[in-house]
Amino acid sequence: MKAEDNNSRRNFLRMGMITTATAAVAGIGLSKVLSKDKAEKGSGEEVKVLSADGKVFVADSSHLKLKTHTPVTNAESRIGIPGKKFVMVIDLAKCEGCGKCTIACNKMHHLPKQREWIKVLEMQDSHDSAPYWFVKPCFHCDNPPCTKVCPVDATFKREDGIVAIDNERCIGCRFCMAACPYSARVFNWSEPMWVEYSAKQGDTTSKSTCCSKIEDVDPTDNDAPPERFFESKKGCVEKCDFCPHMAREGKLPCCVTGCGKDAIYFGDQNEDAVTNKSGQTVSLSQLLEDKAGYRFMEELGTKPRVYYLPPVNRQFPKPDMKNSESKS
């Protein structure tokens, strides 16, 4: 069971790589590996490969793996991606409350269905004001109360703005959960489930005792995720991590690409640019100015890195607050 699952995961990864192999050969980000799998039958398609020491040789494409990233050391992932300041903008006017961002996030992080790092809530500020959908990831605050209280530096602020958690370090005191005013953090009360989602979105096959826990994976292995924040571990806290491993590859976080309504933008404040799923890249400052962007509970002084655009001229029906189990 164990070996089989491992294999299928590897195959899945390799498939993704081959499609990009042609483009990558021209570049330098390719390395030869997997000689151990020689027994497998090659696909017959031959590619020319430039090795790191400048030699060109021919290999069977099925024996190649694309090195999507250089493995990131623990120290590096504590510092973050140099020169970046990640920022997110959520346009509440565009959100229809479908929850696809949550589904995409759970899929990416192999979380069980109701474990929500990004939540979609029904909000109504006062009795007569219009209800709206409120999407809430971790805000990756610039003045994060959660990291302030951590006794062992297990949760920390990186230079690129991301608030991350080192679950090899976390002692599970849950002080950060008490300190976060936005209830962004969740705890692994018991042995976490590692859920493999099938290719079809939202369709889950739960394999709670599955093999491919990341702790089994050799960190120097190319398949290992570059930042090891998102492995759920018993007795540790976790939360939305802004998908730092995607950012290393220059990709958008999964919630952004999961949102069919283009409601979430993600980008770099230093470049003053944010991008949504459709690939529209806009100026952050312009966007915030034009649409009166704001941050949630600014008065707490936590300086979130997530901005909201108010739910004006909503493009989708408002939530029915009667269905909401909100206790307020």
Place this chain on the structure above:
Amino acid sequence: MEHNNQKLVEQVERELLSTIGQKYKNERFWIGLLTVISLFGVGAWIYQLKRGLGVTGMRDYVSWGLYIALLFFFVGISLIGALVSSVLRFTGTKWRYPLLRIAEAVTLSAILFAGVMPVLDMGHPERLYYLVTNGRIQSPILWDVLAIATYFTGSLIYFYLPLVPDLALMRDKLTGISKFRVWLNKFMAINWTGTPLQHKLLKRAMGIISVVILPCAISVHTISAWLIAMTMRTGWNTSIMGPYFVFGALMAGCAMMILVMALLRNGYRLQHYLGHTHFDKLGMLLLALTAFYLYLNINKYGVPAYNMEKDEKEFLDDLMFGRYKIPFWFVQIGGLVIPIILLSFKKIRSSIRYIVPVAALVMVGAIVNRYLIVVPNMLHPFVPIQHPLPGYDSYNPTWIEWAISTAGFTGFILFIILLFKPFPVITIWETMESVEKNGVDEVGLEYMSNQKYAPRYENYEN
């Protein structure tokens, strides 16, 4: 008079020496029972370690529960040592002598279990040493660890120092005890011979530590208050939290002191030495502290209840009229108002039979209040709880938590009882000194004349 006093002093020495190593009343039964309950709790903890904190009732919203409430409770109880040994010392109270060592023992045991509680609550207790290797001094948890460690050390010293002359006395006068205990007394008495110089040094050392221990005690509990006051949560984020904790703690400590005194008085047959005076005086102290705590409660809940700010309103509604109304009003009325009324009567105060249940009432109120400080707040975060998983929007401690918490209490009592197996409950030399100087009445000793050697009065009148 002088001559009479001298005789009484000798009697004190004889009687107190004879109590050392005495069997606790029904010792087998009590110690056995307490041990079994404690061991059951240890078993529950091992189970919790294996399965993870999922076996508790805590979930993502209420992420702290019974264990943290008990942490606050135990830290609180530990303040009594400083109150009795330092404050009463500064005020020159003469009846304090027989209470000194009991107070220090309560403190030691309480601070010990206060140190255990957060470890029980941790997701990764095996990583505890990270606090040393990777500690961040900015975190209030680290302050708490340092404060608890300091206070524990201080209390240990404060327990030991006045013990030295007693140990020397035991070394010189006790016969017929095991070889090990002879050696122990000798070793721990560190060559005390009672010379004037030694006395002077001891008195000075005790004077210093009684001053040092007071800020330690207050800081240790203020910092536990800060653990929650330094978060941005409705009901927690208030500057009254420090004093609120400290005075709540003194109150609970005083009630605990009365209970432990009654326990030891009965168990180790100390009716001569823990008399009505002591219970009456402590009852008065308890009265003052409960009254002041009621005042703090009115401030803590009254002011936000008047303003009714949006988030406060939801929280206070839940607390006063919602899910927590029964425990809340029990604490305010049963744990404060009624005890205040009862303690106002001298008759109740000075009768040991009556004051024990009153102190127990205050104590239960204090424990429930600690629970109310921790739990209901966590159910009212700024971002509303919506579509929670089953069991996530409430907190009901599981039997595992109850087992472990109960074991905390039994362990606490067991530690005190066992601590007084080898050491005298009442500080002998200080009591003798004080009797010599002030007479028995001032010290609060009772019925000294109508009893002879070795008090063994099972049916002694209260």
